[in-house]
Amino acid sequence: MAASYELKASARDRVGKGAARALRREGLLPAVIYGDKKPALPITIPLKETTLTLHKGGFLTHIGTIDVGGEKHRVIAKDYQLHPVRDDILHVDFLRVAKGSTLTVDIPVHFLNEEICPGIKKGGVLNIVRHTVEMTVPADNIPEALEIDLAKAQPGDSLHISAVALPAGCQPTITDRDFTIATIAAPAGVQEAEEDEAAAVEAAEEAEDKEDEGE
Template structure:
C-alpha cells in the first residue's frame, strides 16, 4: 500500500493570480490549489520547508495527505507540482480532493526481486528494465507504494509482461489493450556464444550416440 499519510497546515488565499503567487513566495511559502470532488477550487499557501522535504523525500504523488486549512481538514492527493528550473525549489502544487469513491491514475514504481534466482542473469544475462514505473487506475486511498516483479526462473531472452505481476484488488493498468513488457533478460555476447555452443553441441552428441 502507499506510504503513511501525513498532515500539512495551510492558509487560505483570498487572491489568486501571478501577483498573489509572487507575494506568497516572498513570504517564504508555496502557493497551491485544491480542486475536484465537485467543489470549487481552493487557493492556499503552504510551508515552503514542509513541501520541499515532502517532494524530495519520495512518494509525494502517490501518498494521500490531509491539509488543515484554518481548522478544516481536507483529504487530498498531490497531482502535480512545479519546480524552479534553476534552483529546483517548489513554486506551485496542485492537489486533488479525495472522497470515499475517488479513483485516480498514478505512476507506481516497479521493484524487482530474486535476481539471484534468475538462471539467465547467473549465466551473464542483463536485466533490461523497459518500465521503471507503470501507470495504474486505482482507488485514491489504496495506491500501491510499488509493484513487485519476481525474476525467479527467468532465462536469457525472456520478457516479463504486466500479466505476470500480481496486483492488489482494484488496481488496473491504464494501458488495457495489450500485455505490455516491463523488463527483459538480455544476453551478453559471451552468454549468447555459450548458448550457441551448447545448441551446436547437442546434435553432435546425439550423432555420436548413434
C-alpha cells in the same frame, strides 16, 4: 496501503508570478486544491514541510490531508512544478479525494531478487521498459509499488504485466495488450551469436528456395 501526510495551509487571495515569488520569500508555496465538483481553492503551504514530504518519496501516490484554517481536505498530489535550475518546488496541484472513489495513479515498479537473478548472473542486463505503470486503484487502498520477482528470470526473458500479482481492486489502464515492463537482455556475445545463427538459417532457407525454383 500508501502512507499519508498532513500539511497546514492558508487560503490564498493573491495570484500571479509576482505574488508567488513574494510567498516563496516568506517560506511559503502556492498551491491549489481542485476536483470533486467543487470550486478550486488557491492555498499556501509551508515550503520546508512540503519539500520534506516530497523527498520522502511517493508524493504522487500517497493520500494526504490539507488543513486549511481548520477545515481538512483529503487530497492526492496530481502534479508539481520544479525550478529548472535549483529543483526547488514552485507549485503543487492537489486533487480532492472522496471516500470510496477510484483514482488513476502511476504506481512505481520494484524488482526483487536482482542479486540472485540467473539471467543477470549469466551476464544479462535488466532493461526496464516501464519504471511506473498507470493503474486504476481504490483511493483507500493505493499500493506502494508493483513487485516483480527476478529469481527465475533467464537471459532473453520478457517480463509482462500478466506476470505481476496485482493488488485487489487495481487494474492497469492499458487493457488491450499484455505489455512489457522489463526484459533481461542477453549478454552481448550470446546475442551476437544468436543473431549470426538466425542470419545463417535465413540464408540457408533462401538458398533452398532458389534451388526449388530452379528445378
